[in-house]
Amino acid sequence: MTRPAGASTAGTAGVPRSPSATGRNWRQVIRDQPLIPLIALLAVLVVVLEFASPGIVNANWLGTTLRSAIPLAILAACQTLAMLTGGIDLSVGAVASMAAYLIGTLSPSQGPLVAIVIAVAACAIAGLVNGVGIGVFKVHPLIMTLGMSLVVLGLMSVYQLAMVQQGVHIVDALRFVGSGISFGFLPNSLIVFVPIAVIIVVGLRRTGYGRLLFAIGDNPIAARLAGARVWQVHVALYMLSGILAAIAGMLLSGLNNTATVSLVEQQVLPSVAAAVIGGTSIMGGRGGYAGTIVGALILTVVTTLLNVLEMPEAVKQILFGVIIVVVAAAYTRVSGDS
Amino acid sequence: MTASSAALGSRRTVVTTALAFVRRNGWTVALVGLLVAFLAITKLLQPNYGPAGIQGLAISILPIGFAAVAQAIVVIAGGIDLSVGSIMALASVTSAVLMLNNDDLFGVGVVIFVLLLGLAVGAINGALVVVTKVPDIVVTLAMSFVWAGAALLILNTPGGGAAPWLMAIISGPLGSPWLPKALIVLAVIVAVVWIPLRRSTFGLAMYAIGSSPLAALRSGVPMARSKIVAYALTGFFSALGGLALTATGGVGAPVPGSYTLQSVAAIVLGGVSLAGGRGGVVGPIIAVIILALVRTDLFFAGVDPNWSTAVQGAILIGVVTFGSLVAMRKVRA
Amino acid sequence: MTVVAPELLLNATDVAKHYGAVVALRSASLAVRPGEVHALMGANGAGKSTLVKILTGGVRPDRGTILVRDRPFVARSPAEARRGGVVSVYQEPALIPDLDVRSNLRLTQSPIEATRHWLAELGLPELSLADLVRDLPLASLRIIDLARALAIEPDVLLLDEMTAALPANLTERVLEVVGRQRGTERSVIFISHRMIEIAAVCDRATVLREGETVGVVDVTAGSENRIVALMLGDIASDLPARVAAVAASANRPADVRPRLSARNLSVGTKLSDVSFDLFPGEVLGVVALEGQGQDELFDVLSGSERPSSGEVQVDGAAASFRHPADAIRAGLVYVPADRAEALLMQRSVRENIALPFSTRFGAWGPIDLRSEGQKVDAAIKTLQIDTRAASEVRRLSGGNQQKVTIARWVAGGIRTMLCFDPTRGIDIGTKQQIYALLRDLAAAGTAVLLYTSELKEIQLACDRAIVIFRGRIVAEIPVADADEPTLLRAAYDLKPDAVMPEELAAETMSAEAAGAEAAVADAAVGAVASQAGSGGTQ
Structure with a gap:
């Protein structure tokens, strides 16, 4: 995973960096290239895992790790994009579950394609409402998306009652993409994930929209004075987030071979955690998606490690929490010079 | 002439004082109106609704009532605590495990211990926020994993037990059948802690750090200490919420449920600004009752109970949107 | 020690x-x-x-x-x-x-x-x-x-x-x-x-x-x-007499159409009935004491606020701005005094300068990095921005930050620039560069509206000046006559035969017990005089 370095510092071309102490340089590396220490952390975790259970790190392990990291990374994309603008999207769990459940219940009668279209459209509408609330009515993103998750969950519970005798049917294609592994180590979901990841990573740096996400998170007043219609950016952002959540929901229903109205709920907080670990500031204006992907991988490896060590679920949760605090604190220490 | 104009003047000052009160507490006044309206609707939908209904309502809102107060305190102080639900779970299982098969006196000790535990847990949250300088929302989100994990370690599935006296002090009415004990317990505890607190210098400091951290620092407010104490108080009230869970359910509940999110919804509805510095604890408690009444009314109206979650979410969004529309109009005028 | x-x-x-x-x-x-x-x-x-x-x-x-x-x-x-x-x-x-x-x-x-x-x-x-x-x-x-x-x-x-x-x-x-x-x-x-x-x-x-x-x-x-x-210290204590000596207004052909016209603009009680024309190639100074309606005027022209009555015309056609984007599309760009309002402090100089390129809905797509780089580098050169700390704007000095807010608009090519006190709180060297830049822009045909709290700047950078007092234009002064005493009198809407403000102020400050009303006016005059004086020495 290479990262187009220096794209944001082209203005300095030809000007030598002022010399500074090594300590500062070290901090600078973490601040400007957070990927390096993150990947190092990931490598350390993999080594620890291998020590904990010799032989576990093999092709099959790689395949299953990637397979479970991918839906998390997609959900974390929603958080990354929202956090860059200073927002957050807590409705991804309910929205992704909605996509999974709608497809599961509609595909027998409507056919898989129509079901998927309906599901994605429903998620986009939920995102649209989020975006309008946040962008036009200036509702706090935390509250708006929280309320939206309640609304979606509630509506789906009602819908569930109507569908109770029907049962869910997981579309074969979703099962293939969501849970299949090719060549022994490549999860099929990479077909979906790689384009998404490339578009987001490159898009954040090299599209006007990507620049605007950073701009709004850094200083919405400045963005407005420079001519940006901030509400448009928000509406597009949360719609995009809804669609990404729908994709994650589909992959997860394929992976788990099931669909319920709360299928993805447990992944909401980890998705925020992945973005935070990946170096995206929840205050906006700073971060990127490459780090988030590594963050999702780290969380997945940690989960495996804890399973291998036969830690109870409780200990897993505690460690999760501790990791988030420690990593976030490290970022703050490194980047905050004020 | 002069006398009448003086009378007019004094009447005018009465009116202006009243107006000023309404203006300053406008949101709370509106909430009371809304509460009355919903009570009326309830009575219309279910003419039999009476003391029993009120008591059931009071007991059902007790845990979330404490959670809302907990959240209100930290948000007023400029923070937010996403681990309220987890602390409640921790307090609930701790109390349930310790109270099971022990005598009353021991039970009292358990309550005190759990409240101190809440204070300590909250103080840890606050200290982490202060020391790491990581945004509150991230720290408390992470700590919600930690406290929920700790709760699971203590009790894997609902279990334990509640001291009979604990269950007794919140069930049934006191004096009039219209006065449920649960509501009195909530009111008394909140009043005993909140009223002296709000009037103290520390209470002012809490509003100060929420309203303007820079001005607070320059006013000589001990920033770190105030923030940590605010979080500790949030932990304290979350622990009360956890005890209420044990008392109302009779067992310890190790899974947090949606109390954190509900508490945020309640304080926003209750007029506490998420930006900090504004609001109180009365509004959030009224908001909790209103939200519970909505559920009751939907039930009485024959609506499928599954709708209630959606309606709650819609109310939250609607109220907040309305509030920000009002604010926007004010800015424009 | x-x-x-x-x-x-x-x-x-x-x-x-x-x-x-x-x-x-x-x-x-x-x-x-x-x-x-x-x-x-x-x-x-x-x-x-x-x-x-x-x-x-x-x-x-x-x-x-x-x-x-x-x-x-x-x-x-x-x-x-x-x-x-x-x-x-x-x-x-x-x-x-x-x-x-x-x-x-x-x-x-x-x-x-x-x-x-x-x-x-x-x-x-x-x-x-x-x-x-x-x-x-x-x-x-x-x-x-x-x-x-x-x-x-x-x-x-x-x-x-x-x-x-x-x-x-x-x-x-x-x-x-x-x-x-x-x-x-x-x-x-x-x-x-x-x-x-x-x-x-x-x-x-x-x-x-x-x-x-x-x-x-x-x-x-x-x-x-x-x-x-x-x-x-070593910096020359007095500014150059005039950056560009020729007043464009002096030899403007009679048939040139104004770039920007205000027609009877009013905003609530703050601004009433303001009309003026701004021509291509001129720098029009706006002189006013604090809070005389100049903030509202610039807010209206930059699309942040809508006038309660009156009209803005761009190139002779009526224009209505509901958002800064509308004003920008009409060619009116705005440089606020407060840099914290204009800059993305955590982002690079490049992103800050390129920000207006991507604000339109049509520009959300891929960025042509090379052409962007050229425009940005050209603007950095024009403004002589020190890019040693270019990866985060918050690490630049105040003067360099202010240059970035101007470079942003220079990079895209500008027709009309609205500058609200652009030299507030920056050092004299940078100030001089900004005056020179304004003159260069005007020479290239840009129309510039410049509000400044430092009266000295009017003669340095402007072709003429309008004076606003209590929301109304009370005077229009050609640059030749726009010395500080004249501007100050006009800013106070004083009669030409009134006492010189500096003298007035000096008297008040020394006299302990002045009549209350006189003291009010005089102290205020003193405040303005000193504001004017702080830009440089006479």
Whole structure:
């Protein structure tokens, strides 16, 4: 995973960096290239895992790790994009579950394609409402998306009652993409994930929209004075987030071979955690998606490690929490010079 | 002439004082109106609704009532605590495990211990926020994993037990059948802690750090200490919420449920600004009752109970949107 | 080190502070006697604000000793500074917006009666302590802050630009009260950009330049020039007479259409019936005292606010702006005075300059990095921006930051630029570059509307000037006649035969008991005169 370095510092071309102490340089590396220490952390975790259970790190392990990291990374994309603008999207769990459940219940009668279209459209509408609330009515993103998750969950519970005798049917294609592994180590979901990841990573740096996400998170007043219609950016952002959540929901229903109205709920907080670990500031204006992907991988490896060590679920949760605090604190220490 | 104009003047000052009160507490006044309206609707939908209904309502809102107060305190102080639900779970299982098969006196000790535990847990949250300088929302989100994990370690599935006296002090009415004990317990505890607190210098400091951290620092407010104490108080009230869970359910509940999110919804509805510095604890408690009444009314109206979650979410969004529309109009005028 | 002179109330010696590689204070000293009003002077970047932060517990020095009443003074917070005997009144009031005044006093454990007394002395006897702070005007807040500080009776009272946001009558009261501190046991450190205030109330002045104390001056008649000379150091103390000598308006063909026209613009009660034309290739100056409606005028023209009546015309056609984007599309770009409003502080210089390229919905797609780079580099070159710290704009100096806000528009090519006090708070070197740039832009056909609080700039950069007073245009002055006295009179809407404002002001400041009404007007005139003077010397 290479990262187009220096794209944001082209203005300095030809000007030598002022010399500074090594300590500062070290901090600078973490601040400007957070990927390096993150990947190092990931490598350390993999080594620890291998020590904990010799032989576990093999092709099959790689395949299953990637397979479970991918839906998390997609959900974390929603958080990354929202956090860059200073927002957050807590409705991804309910929205992704909605996509999974709608497809599961509609595909027998409507056919898989129509079901998927309906599901994605429903998620986009939920995102649209989020975006309008946040962008036009200036509702706090935390509250708006929280309320939206309640609304979606509630509506789906009602819908569930109507569908109770029907049962869910997981579309074969979703099962293939969501849970299949090719060549022994490549999860099929990479077909979906790689384009998404490339578009987001490159898009954040090299599209006007990507620049605007950073701009709004850094200083919405400045963005407005420079001519940006901030509400448009928000509406597009949360719609995009809804669609990404729908994709994650589909992959997860394929992976788990099931669909319920709360299928993805447990992944909401980890998705925020992945973005935070990946170096995206929840205050906006700073971060990127490459780090988030590594963050999702780290969380997945940690989960495996804890399973291998036969830690109870409780200990897993505690460690999760501790990791988030420690990593976030490290970022703050490194980047905050004020 | 002069006398009448003086009378007019004094009447005018009465009116202006009243107006000023309404203006300053406008949101709370509106909430009371809304509460009355919903009570009326309830009575219309279910003419039999009476003391029993009120008591059931009071007991059902007790845990979330404490959670809302907990959240209100930290948000007023400029923070937010996403681990309220987890602390409640921790307090609930701790109390349930310790109270099971022990005598009353021991039970009292358990309550005190759990409240101190809440204070300590909250103080840890606050200290982490202060020391790491990581945004509150991230720290408390992470700590919600930690406290929920700790709760699971203590009790894997609902279990334990509640001291009979604990269950007794919140069930049934006191004096009039219209006065449920649960509501009195909530009111008394909140009043005993909140009223002296709000009037103290520390209470002012809490509003100060929420309203303007820079001005607070320059006013000589001990920033770190105030923030940590605010979080500790949030932990304290979350622990009360956890005890209420044990008392109302009779067992310890190790899974947090949606109390954190509900508490945020309640304080926003209750007029506490998420930006900090504004609001109180009365509004959030009224908001909790209103939200519970909505559920009751939907039930009485024959609506499928599954709708209630959606309606709650819609109310939250609607109220907040309305509030920000009002604010926007004010800015424009 | 030297033996501390016992008669000093506050004695700071050899104080140094650096942030990373940037030296903010090299070696500053400050010696304040008891009963003295002591001015702390220095151009922007001289280290004045760092020294203030050290004295108020905002930052800790790397080196140096500070003694207050011969006791070591160590302050890690404003609270500790206060316990050490130093209380300060900041530019932004240290009052909690969501508490009422009384609660604010209780919070700081300030004596309420004494505060009331000082409030009355300072001209706010009517103030109700039950008022919520956020409902009060800024001027009242500053007075409350000062009254509270006086009530605490600190050894050293530090006033940082105390009079900046005050109306004339309150300024007068403040200066009078500060003057009364002379000869007491306590001292005042007084920071102001208004030379006339320094002359009126200060005994001595310590001057900082480039992080060092370069002189201590006894304030007497005529010492202003010496202070300014010390502040400026080697930099030429007077600005070039005129960056570009030819006034475009003089030889404009009669049939040239105005680029921008205001027709009877009104905004509420703030701006009434304002009409003017701005032609291509000219710099039109706007002169006004604080708060005469110029903010609203620029807000309307830049699309941030809509006029309550009247019309804006661009190239002769009526234009209606609902959003800054509309104004930008019509070719009107806006440079605000407050850089924090315009910049993405955590982002790079490049992203800041390129920001307007991607704001349109149609520009959300891929960026042509090469063409963007060329435009940005060209703008950086035109503006001579120092890009050594280009990865984050917040690490640039104030002057460089201001250049970035202008470069943003230069990079895309501009037709009409609205500059609201673009040289506020930046050093003289950068100011000169900005004047030169404005002239260059005008020479290339750009129309520039320039509001400036420094009257000197009008003759340096403008072709003509309009003067706004109480929301109306009261004068239009060609550049040849736009010297400071003329502009000042016009800004006050004074008759041509009125007394010269400087004289007026000087008289008031020296005379203790002037008639209340006259004092009001005069102090205000003095304020403006000193504002005009602070840009450079005559």
